[in-house]
Amino acid sequence: MSSATTDAADLRGFGYEPQLRRSIGGYASFAAGFSFVSILTTVFQLFAFGFSFGGPAFFWTWPLVFAGQFMVALNFAQLAARYPISGAIYQWSRRLANATVGWFAGWVMIIAQIVTVSAAAIALQVVLPSIWSSFQLVGGDPALTSTSGATNAVILGSVLIALTTVVNIVGVKLMSVINSAGVTLEIIGVAAVVVLLLTKAERGPGVVLHTGGTGSGLAYVGPFLVSALMAAYVVVGFDSAGELSEETRDPRHTAPRTILRALAASGIGGGLMLLVALMAAPSLTDGRLATEGLPYVLTSRLGETGGRVLLVDVAIAIAVCTLAIQTAGSRMVFSMARDGVLPFSAALSRVSPRTGAPALPAIVVGAGSAAVLLVNIGQPALFTALTSVCIVLLYIAYALVTVPLLVRRLTGWPNTDEVIRTERDGKLFTLGRFGVAVNVLAVVYGIGMILNLGWPRPEVYDPAGTHWYLHYFSLLFVGLTLAAGGLAYLRYRTRALSLHLALPVVPVAVAEVEAA
Numbered sequence: 001m002s003s004a005t006t007d008a009a010d011l012r013g014f015g016y017e018p019q020l021r022r023s024i025g026g027y028a029s030f031a032a033g034f035s036f037v038s039i040l041t042t043v044f045q046l047f048a049f050g051f052s053f054g055g056p057a058f059f060w061t062w063p064l065v066f067a068g069q070f071m072v073a074l075n076f077a078q079l080a081a082r083y084p085i086s087g088a089i090y091q092w093s094r095r096l097a098n099a100t101v102g103w104f105a106g107w108v109m110i111i112a113q114i115v116t117v118s119a120a121a122i123a124l125q126v127v128l129p130s131i132w133s134s135f136q137l138v139g140g141d142p143a144l145t146s147t148s149g150a151t152n153a154v155i156l157g158s159v160l161i162a163l164t165t166v167v168n169i170v171g172v173k174l175m176s177v178i179n180s181a182g183v184t185l186e187i188i189g190v191a192a193v194v195v196l197l198l199t200k201a202e203r204g205p206g207v208v209l210h211t212g213g214t215g216s217g218l219a220y221v222g223p224f225l226v227s228a229l230m231a232a233y234v235v236v237g238f239d240s241a242g243e244l245s246e247e248t249r250d251p252r253h254t255a256p257r258t259i260l261r262a263l264a265a266s267g268i269g270g271g272l273m274l275l276v277a278l279m280a281a282p283s284l285t286d287g288r289l290a291t292e293g294l295p296y297v298l299t300s301r302l303g304e305t306g307g308r309v310l311l312v313d314v315a316i317a318i319a320v321c322t323l324a325i326q327t328a329g330s331r332m333v334f335s336m337a338r339d340g341v342l343p344f345s346a347a348l349s350r351v352s353p354r355t356g357a358p359a360l361p362a363i364v365v366g367a368g369s370a371a372v373l374l375v376n377i378g379q380p381a382l383f384t385a386l387t388s389v390c391i392v393l394l395y396i397a398y399a400l401v402t403v404p405l406l407v408r409r410l411t412g413w414p415n416t417d418e419v420i421r422t423e424r425d426g427k428l429f430t431l432g433r434f435g436v437a438v439n440v441l442a443v444v445y446g447i448g449m450i451l452n453l454g455w456p457r458p459e460v461y462d463p464a465g466t467h468w469y470l471h472y473f474s475l476l477f478v479g480l481t482l483a484a485g486g487l488a489y490l491r492y493r494t495r496a497l498s499l500h501l502a503l504p505v506v507p508v509a510v511a512e513v514e515a516a
Helices: 003-012 026-037 039-082 088-096 099-121 124-131 147-170 172-199 205-209 217-234 251-280 293-338 359-374 380-409 432-454 468-498 508-515
Strands: none
Touching (some): 026 172, 026 251, 026 293, 039 088, 039 124, 039 205, 039 251, 039 380, 039 432, 088 099, 088 293, 099 147, 099 380, 099 468, 124 147, 124 293, 147 172, 147 293, 147 359, 172 251, 172 293, 205 251, 217 251, 217 380, 217 432, 293 359, 359 380, 380 432, 380 468, 432 468
């Protein structure tokens, strides 16, 4: 039996007819997760934030967040091997818990992904005008906080979202080719940044042992926790390989490995970038590192030409990051619509027979992201708060998987590993006797980070002190998202509950192979 036939039969075992085209291989699956994290985009964007609060010692937030997220990723890898279905967070959650929990996991994830697309796209404003002044189409001030900078950011971001929407409509094959090429260039860029800055180092790695006057002893705990938000903002989205399971060849074998590889590569690469930037920065005390961040280090150490070449690579990374997030979001919309639990489900679940792609979900995610971008005009503080709180939603969605998974583990899950094999007749990825311990760590980390991300800090959500309500924006936005989701769920509750079916003990693909 061919791999394509086996994959199709396996999907039918979950109650779905194959509609999406399986054209994603191992590297493209890895690229989907790596480009969502996109360290070249996000570390450039957020380095100044972390340093401004925690000084050089904020570096240690990176390995701590990476370790916590790796616990989450290990659990996701085990789930990806057993439930290779598009809309992974939604599909996993509703099977581990119930239809209600699963629906809210999917709803929260959709909102978070839409806002995250806009957050990624707006990063072009940080890069393109620095490469060439003519990219500043409106006014002369490229700063995101200025009126001209904010307006220009919306224009550049909207153009990028339009392009990524077109790519998603054309089909996953084009998306995977562009994404894989972009990720290859991003990895080269990360390596170049690390090597080149290392040759320009002015201080040793011991720099990360100093707080830079931001606090000492117990007084440093507060600044350290705030600076940890930088790493928390970056290290998300590694589950994208699971989101694309129905378009991946041999997903039970491929997806678990690429989830872990994408996160591992991002963790190692991002950590090295942070370290060499601190070692090579011209000054740790002149204030520029806290305001201009990594672009300042590059241009000052590598010169205008060298810095611009690397900034071009950053711009490419931003583009593929936006593309990957939009693709993941569109698959989540498609997966829920296919179950008939979203408005206009019939249209949203339609797959083009010519391209094999769900076009309308990509348009919906793109349009929603462009609408969020408009908030930045005249309200940059509100946009910053929005893009910050969307990470809280991602962590909540993850927790709606890891918490039910822990409950299931305590009752004996998984109990079908003896009969289910990968498409290559190998054993499924498993945590074995370490499953409960790893799951507990993932849950504790996730809940702790949700509290840290959502804590109403004015220095995070309203640094300019312009609007009192922004102090509590994380709580207000999460509450509004859940309330709106609750109203929508009432409309589709009956349908959602009817879909909560027990999984077959032996997938159809396995049964057919055994019968043969």
